[in-house]
Amino acid sequence: MTLIIEKLHVQHGAITAIDDLSFTINQGELVTIIGSNGAGKTTLLRALSGLLPVTAGRAEWKGKSILGERPEDLVRRGIVHVSEGKAVIPELSVAENLELGGIWRKDKLDVAAATAEVLELFPRLGERMKQGADTLSGGERQMLAIGRAMIARPELLLLDEPSLGLAPLIIDQIFAAVDALRHRLGLTVVLVEQNAMSALSIADRGIIINLGQLVTSGTPSDLLNDPALRSAYLGY
Amino acid sequence: MQIFFNTILVGLSSGAIYALISLALVLVWRSTRVVNFAAAGQAILSTYIGYEAMTRMHNYWLSLPVAILAGALISALVEAIIMRPLAKRTKGTPVESIAPVIATLGVLGGIRSLAGLIWGNTFLQYTSPLSSKGYMVGHTTIPFSPQNAAIVVGAAVVLLLFAALFKFTRLGLALRAASFQPEISRLSGVRVDRVRTIGWAFAGAAGAVAGALVTPTTYLSPNSLDLLLVSGFVAAVIGGLESLIGAVVGGIVLGVGFAFILQYIGTSVTFSAAFIILLIVLLIRPQGIFGKGSSREA
Numbered sequence: 080m081t082l083i084i085e086k087l088h089v090q091h092g093a094i095t096a097i098d099d100l101s102f103t104i105n106q107g108e109l110v111t112i113i114g115s116n117g118a119g120k121t122t123l124l125r126a127l128s129g130l131l132p133v134t135a136g137r138a139e140w141k142g143k144s145i146l147g148e149r150p151e152d153l154v155r156r157g158i159v160h161v162s163e164g165k166a167v168i169p170e171l172s173v174a175e176n177l178e179l180g181g182i183w184r185k186d187k188l189d190v191a192a193a194t195a196e197v198l199e200l201f202p203r204l205g206e207r208m209k210q211g212a213d214t215l216s217g218g219e220r221q222m223l224a225i226g227r228a229m230i231a232r233p234e235l236l237l238l239d240e241p242s243l244g245l246a247p248l249i250i251d252q253i254f255a256a257v258d259a260l261r262h263r264l265g266l267t268v269v270l271v272e273q274n275a276m277s278a279l280s281i282a283d284r285g286i287i288i289n290l291g292q293l294v295t296s297g298t299p300s301d302l303l304n305d306p307a308l309r310s311a312y313l314g315y
Numbered sequence: 316m317q318i319f320f321n322t323i324l325v326g327l328s329s330g331a332i333y334a335l336i337s338l339a340l341v342l343v344w345r346s347t348r349v350v351n352f353a354a355a356g357q358a359i360l361s362t363y364i365g366y367e368a369m370t371r372m373h374n375y376w377l378s379l380p381v382a383i384l385a386g387a388l389i390s391a392l393v394e395a396i397i398m399r400p401l402a403k404r405t406k407g408t409p410v411e412s413i414a415p416v417i418a419t420l421g422v423l424g425g426i427r428s429l430a431g432l433i434w435g436n437t438f439l440q441y442t443s444p445l446s447s448k449g450y451m452v453g454h455t456t457i458p459f460s461p462q463n464a465a466i467v468v469g470a471a472v473v474l475l476l477f478a479a480l481f482k483f484t485r486l487g488l489a490l491r492a493a494s495f496q497p498e499i500s501r502l503s504g505v506r507v508d509r510v511r512t513i514g515w516a517f518a519g520a521a522g523a524v525a526g527a528l529v530t531p532t533t534y535l536s537p538n539s540l541d542l543l544l545v546s547g548f549v550a551a552v553i554g555g556l557e558s559l560i561g562a563v564v565g566g567i568v569l570g571v572g573f574a575f576i577l578q579y580i581g582t583s584v585t586f587s588a589a590f591i592i593l594l595i596v597l598l599i600r601p602q603g604i605f606g607k608g609s610s611r612e613a
Contacts, residue, residue, distance in 0.1 A: 128502060154504035162502060170495045171488075179492050182485055183504035231504060 081106040081267055082127075082235060087136035089119075089126045089291070096122040098291035100136075109261050109268040111278035111285050113302075113312055119291035120271040121163055124237045127269070128160035129153045140235060155183065157234035164243060165220035167227070169213035173204055176212050176223050180230035190230060197226035200256055218249035222256070229260065235267045242274040250274065254281050275313045279303060287312050321457050322578045323571060328463035329546075330570020331470035335525035336540075336547025337554060337562040338477065339518040343390075344556050345494035346514025347402070348412075353393060353419040354522050355544035356426030359537060361386030361519065362526035363430055366441040366535055375443045375531070382527040383520050390519020393422055394512050430537040438539075443531035466528045473524050474563050477517065481559065490514055542586075546573075549593045555603025564604065 082104040089097035096119045104110050112120050125131040127138060129150040138145050145153060150160070167176050177197065181190035198205040201222040207215065212223060221241050228236060238257065242250040258281040261268050272278035279285055279299035287294040287308065295308065302308055336354065343351040365382025369375055398415055405414045445461040481487035492500040493510045501507050525547075526540055533539060550569045554561025569592065576588050596603065 130498065130501075150501040151504050151506050154502065160502050162498065166499050166502070168492055168496045168499055171492060175488055175492075178485075178488060179500070179503045179505070182489060182492075183506075227503060 081141050082269070083137065083139040084127075085137040087123075087126070087138060088134040089122050089131060090134045091122065096291050097126065097133075100288065100291065100293055102286055102293065102296060104267060104269065106267055107261075107265050108283045109258075109266075109270060109281060111270040111272055111275070111282040112288060113272060113275045113278065113285055114288040114294075115312070116273070117290075118288050120288065121239055122291070123288070124160060124162075124239050124269065124271055128158060128162075128237055130160070130162075151183070154231055157232075158237065159228045159231045159233035159235070160237040161224050161228045161239060161241070163239040165217060166224040167212040167215070167220050169211065171212055172208065173210055173212055173215070173223060174208040176227050177204070177208075177230055180227035184231070189232065193230045193232055197229050200229075200260070201226055217245050218252065221245065221249075221253055225253070225256065225260075233266065235269070236261070238268060238270045240271055240273060242272060242277060250277055254278075257281060279313075317452075317455070317457075318578065321459065322574045324457065324459040324463070325577075326571030326574030327567065328459065328466050328570070329573060330550075330567035331467045332525050332529045332543060332566075333546045333550045333569050334563045334566025335470050335473060335521050335528075336543050337550035337566045338474070338559060339522040339525070340547055340551045341554070341556060341559060341562040342477075342514050342518035342521065344551070346490065346511045346518075347394070347398060347415070349398065349415040349419065350548070351419045351518070352416065352544065353422035353426065354518065354547070355538075355540045356423040357386060357389045357393065357519050358522035358526040358543075359430055359535075359540050360389055360426050361523035362441065362530050362535060362540070363434055365523070365527045366434075366439060366530075369441060379524075379527050383523045386519040386521075386523025386526070387516040388519070390522070391512050391516040393519075394515035397422060398515075399508065399511070427537045434535075434537070436537060438534040438536050441527070441530040441535045445531070447532050460532070462528075462532050466532075469524055469528050473521060474559075477521070477559060486510075486513065545586075546570075546589055549589050552593055553596050553603055555605040558603075558605035561603055561605025 085101045087097050087100045088095065112123065114120050122131060126133050127145065129148050133146050140156065140158060145158065177194055181193065184190050203219055204223055204226055212220065215223060225241065241253050245253065254277050257268065260266060270278055270282065279302065282299055284296060285299055285302045286296040287302065294312070303313065339354045340351060343349055361382045364385040365378045368381035369378035372378060397418060401415055401418055405411045443462050445465055447460045447462045449456040449458050449460050481491060489505045489510045490513065493505055493507045497507050525543065530539065546569055550565035551562050553568060554565030572592065573585055573588065577585050
């Protein structure tokens with residue numbers, strides 16, 4: 080087991096955003112966290128990447144606590160978070176956004192190799208290297224955000240709603256890319272999604288949370304075959 | 316025609332100084348979103364330190380790097396010791412955006428008083444080996460001296476160095492990224508706190524260059540750079556507060572504009588002209604000439 084979350088609490092002022100949440104994720108697993116708006120999905124990822132302080136509980140990655148660490152240090156421990164809403168820097172060029180992903184890394188040869196891999200996976204980024212990231216379409220921005228994360232050579236990838244605001248065809252491309260990446264590189268992925276169907280289609284396991292608490296977890300087919308869960312959380 | 320060219324030369328020299336002060340303000344604005352009124356105080360302190368170095372080493376040119384290093388260090392310390400803890404403590408409170416600005420006023424006052432205590436409120440001479448007397452063209456002296464030339468060259472060197480740093484180095488990329496999107500930068504592994512301190516240090520260095528270059532043309536006292544802060548601020552706003560190129564163009568525009576007003580209208584209106592120009596720019600183009608859109612350039 081590589082990611083262990085135990086009795087996690089995150090407080091947002093008076094509101095308990097994450098409430099006594101426990102789960103574990105194995106190495107190389109792709110787990111999707113599903114829940115409605117306000118369920119605490121984004122808060123959970125922000126707590127895991129060090130953006131939000133945790134009030135109580137335990138969170139360990141590869142046997143060492145990740146709580147109280149800063150995001151920039153967690154990146155160096157292999158935990159890379161692609162935050163919600165096409166996390167690119169619009170004022171920078173595509174090439175600079177990618178360069179940013181490896182800015183802290185000493186192994187420049189491998190940064191170059193990782194960049195080449197990203198451009199192979201997302202050829203459209205390669206055609207637009209000199210352009211400002213603000214000129215990209217929504218799908219291209221999401222590719223850039225994921226590409227930037229990959230240049231850090233993550234072991235644990237935290238993805239927050241990569242499908243947000245994208246057309247169905249583009250969503251399929253993004254999910255296919257995530258699926259390919261994690262199989263090729265043996266990534267552990269925590270994928271937060273509202274688009275449960277797409278997410279479950281590439282996930283090993285789904286975890287449903289509501290009001291910051293665990294509802295249930297199981298394989299995609301378990302979750303999809305439970306009529307109560309389907310109507311309450313999967314939205315059809 | 317001669318008068319016209321003279322006026323432009325005078326404007327270039329003062330504009331170069333405004334550009335440096337404006338750059339100091341823009342660098343701080345970009346790194347921490349604070350209008351740093353302490354910039355004038357930091358610059359005066361570094362200029363005093365340069366003055367001390369000059370009186371010991373008897374060499375103006377050797378005193379310049381001392382002043383510049385002191386300026387960078389002072390600015391970094393102000394950020395790390397005062398501004399950063401203040402930002403953390405006021406985060407999420409109603410005074411979050413105003414407290415840092417007021418703190419910079421406090422720092423300005425504090426540094427001025429400190430300088431007054433150490434060096435007295437008298438006028439000191441921080442002299443350069445270059446003459447402050449205008450060049451002779453034919454039989455007339457033009458109001459542009461070798462020291463003015465040093466100011467223009469010095470400012471140009473600083474600006475080119477910064478432009479190259481921001482455009483071509485990893486530190487420059489980190490500085491830009493951290494100013495546009497601190498959160499994404501942190502998630503990309505940029506140590507944003509450290510980068511911000513470096514941004515302040517560069518700002519302090521720019522202010523120190525301005526102080527050490529301009530002071531030989533006037534005199535040194537605890538508030539001798541205060542008026543420059545106003546002009547630098549107006550220049551920064553003209554330039555859009557975000558853009559380094561804008562800061563420079565704003566400084567030059569203001570310097571040349573002032574020179575023409577001084578030449579053709581009179582001394583009495585120059586200072587009010589700064590504020591009138593500021594208001595006109597804010598009313599017509601609040602984002603400044605270079606605001607939004609071209610801020611990516613540098």
